[in-house]
Amino acid sequence: MSNNLILDQHPCEPSPRPPNIVFVILDDLDALLTDLEDVMPSLKNHMIDHGTSFPKHYCTVSLCCPARVSILTGQTAHNHNITDVVYPDGGYPKFFEQGYNEDYLPIWLQEAGYNTYYVGKILNEVTIYNWNDPYFNGWNGTDLLLDPWAYDYFAPSFGRNQDPWVRYNNSYITDLVAEKSMGFLEDALQSDRPFFLGIAPIAPHSEIEVDLVTTRIRDFAPQGAPRHIGRFDGVQAPRSPNFNPDAPSGASWIKDLPQLNDAQIEYGDHWHRGRLESLLAVDEMIEELFVGLEEAGVLDDTYVIFTSDNGFHIGQHRLSPGKVCGYEEDILVPFIVRGPGIEKGHTMDVVSAHIDVAPTLLSLAGVPQRKAFDGRPIPLTEKALAAENQPKTEHASVEMWRDDNAHFFMNGSSDLRPVAFTYKSVRLISDDYNLYYSVWCTNEHELYDMNKPVGGANVLTYQEDPQQMTNLFEHGFGTRSNSSCGSPIERLSERLDGLLFVLKSCRGDSCRFPWEALMPEEDVHNLSDAMSHKYDDFFAQVPRVSFSSCGNAHIISHEGPQFETWPECSGYHHKLR
DSSP: OOOOOOSOSSHHHHHHOOOEEEEEEEOOOSSOOOOHHHOHHHHIIIIIIIIIHHHHTTTTSSSSHHHHHHHHOOHHHHHOOOOOOSSSTTTHHHHTTTGGSSSSHHHHHHHHHHHEEEOOOOSSOOOOTTTBTTSSSSSSEEEEBBTTTOOOOSOOOOEEETOOOEEOOTHHHHHHHHHHHHHHHHHTTTTSSSSSEEEETTTTSEEEEEOTTTTOOHHHHHOGGGGGGGTTTTOOOOOOOSOOSSSSSSSGGGOOOOOOOHHHHHHHHHHHHHHHHHHHHHHHHHHHHHHHHTTTGGGGEEEEEEEEEEOSSSSSOOSBBOSOOOOOOHBBEEEEESSSTHHHHHHHOOOOOOGGGGHHHHTTOOOOTTTTTOOOOOOOOOHHHHOOOOOOOOEEEEOOOEEEEEEOOOSSSSSEEEEOEEEEEEEEEEEEEEEEEEEETTSSSSEESSSSSSSOOOOOOOOOOOOOOGGGGGGGGGOOOOGGSSSSHHHHHHHHHHHHHHTTTOTHHHHHHHHHHHSSSSOSSSSSHHGGGGGGHHHHOOOOOOOOOOOOSOOOOSSSTTTTHHHHOOOOOOOOO
């Protein structure tokens, strides 16, 4: 089987002119805690009811800047090497230093004949000091939110193109993003060229206050527009079974968290209400966008995509409001598409991730795929899915590098504790299994069986655990034994560890087709194939995923054996028959 990417995945017949693309990306919008159909009626009407939803879409890093760079480059964070929100490990200065200002999505679209525009948040550390030095390449027009006031809901700062930056006092941030976006839409419609318009409000991200004298940074709950304050009075953060549980859950420092007290729970509810209120202005912006597209007569020729950079948790696993963990609340994000050939009110049963976004956009634009892509075009219709001549994607890998002080029990004051968030993980979903497996930099492991199988694969399932409360790794898999005599959990964990061994350092085809990369001479394309007993000895010899230390940066020497070098330096990678 060839692992070459399918270059033509356009869901409809070719047209004389490439389609327009509007890409709406929110900040910290989860897919689990927020009922978008209830909170955002315009999104429901224009996107959910008239488009296709992808309920298995994952961020590859649950942190703003690394996630957004993955969207713009089609690469995993361990390949683009932007792993934090600030320099030297992240932020716009690192993006520029890595050379991506000359080689990323808008440049590729411009080369294909598109006019490109962007409004709002693009990356972290785009500031009033550096937004035009160096200036972002690849855009016909930008109006970017600038630090240190990019998260000030009522006095944000913007830099339009390379003009002097402006701070808008007593102006609501999302209303400004909407106004500026509609302005660029008008500019785009003056040309006979197709256009790409990125729209990036900060909602429902927290409000951040920066003291320029002391450089102190404080987080507060998001703020709704004045006209929306009080719309969600009395609403609580969802009380799911993993919300502030009686028994601890998770691994590493999370397993040692005490239960939240009543004041901390109420503060989380306050945070949740602020998030919901902040989304109402976004929904009004969605309405204005679709009215504008329809009045201009271009709606039927335009793809509109709605997503978020990462998810969010409030109280799950006893965690205060935040992100960066590998749990479902933090990594599962909305992904909705409307446009030519896209089915209305439909749901696609495919696993996808942020590394697939750039490949998908280039596919829609009729542009060849890039050799550096780690992702692949998402099949946007059932017809496109049926036409694929490759194994169906069933995995999404998630990684994080963070060894820092973390805010706990945020109730208006800072309670900081040093913790290590660094981990590598994989979500694996098919008709036969729904699993999450992770290895922390402390070398602690987690394995969750998130639902009972609907098929008959020979994969172990213990219980339905969608809330990730029962770590199966603690139930019989600790030290390695003879795999052919090992427990079912041990056999499953060895397969998952082998898969993660590839994904944690994959590149290109090995990210898209990890089983084929690991076992190139075998007919193995998914976990079900790999569970065959004839591969027990093989997986018992695959190097284990491990760390020698924790940190903010991707330092290869700290992350144990690497798949890229393993076949050349061991005798394990061999024909098994």
